[in-house]
Amino acid sequence: MRLTTMSDYAMRLLMYVGQHPERLCTISEVARAYDISEAHLMKITHQLGLAGWLETVRGKGGGMRLAAAPEDINLGAVVRSIEPDFFLVDCLASGTVCLLTGNCQLTGIVSGALQSFMQHFDRYTLADLLAPNTAGAARLGPSTQPVIFRKRPILAAN
């Protein structure tokens, strides 16, 4: 399961810019900092600008800065503005033809899982990403435990 690289880089780019509120940041310095191609970052910067998360200043000495305070940049909203779609399974895409459509619970269950996923992001803003890790670890609590990586099949308890 993956988010697109776009969402991953978008959040890291916002973190970098948010860590330098006193000045404009350039695409080339972010590219060097994360070892990401400038072309890729240029697309992301453009999209984050269109979505209203970044302001860019053109010309010599130009660059980018946040278009809002970190506390006002909600991470769920950022992911929604960057991910091209959330069709986790084929049957979530419109126009899908499946002989089970209308008599199948899969769509509802997958949509519910995705809603839980996005609701978790909705609880955080860019300010949380910029907070020192030690303080944040306590706040994030048990959700930081990587229990999702258990691969062995288990039978349902009920």
Add this chain to the structure above:
Amino acid sequence: MRLTTMSDYAMRLLMYVGQHPERLCTISEVARAYDISEAHLMKITHQLGLAGWLETVRGKGGGMRLAAAPEDINLGAVVRSIEPDFFLVDCLASGTVCLLTGNCQLTGIVSGALQSFMQHFDRYTLADLLAPNTAGAARLGPSTQPVIFRKRPILAAN
């Protein structure tokens, strides 16, 4: 954001087999039913067999059946046994080098979102997928609302 096609098809294959508990099902009939290639389904059947969700009977008149009752086949466990990884962002993969590692909240927040996602699947079994849609719709409740498809950026309320 996507689950792999493997997980999508694995759940649909289990649904099909679960809908015919009185007999063995063949890969070719499932392929026809969903318009999926047999080669693809063969890989998935093999993996579901290894993971302990399907039993296969070889030879003439052979086929596959569930290896457990639908109530005992947990959907979260199925997804974990099929998805190759859950590295939603680069920094969840082991061996990742990032200048922010150790001083960044992104990993914890993304892990938490993924945990919420998987916990939702953990609440359901194959029996829920086989239930008639009308009864299930009430049980699934508000989680079936596709609110995650809102694309317009929103500012945090706090």
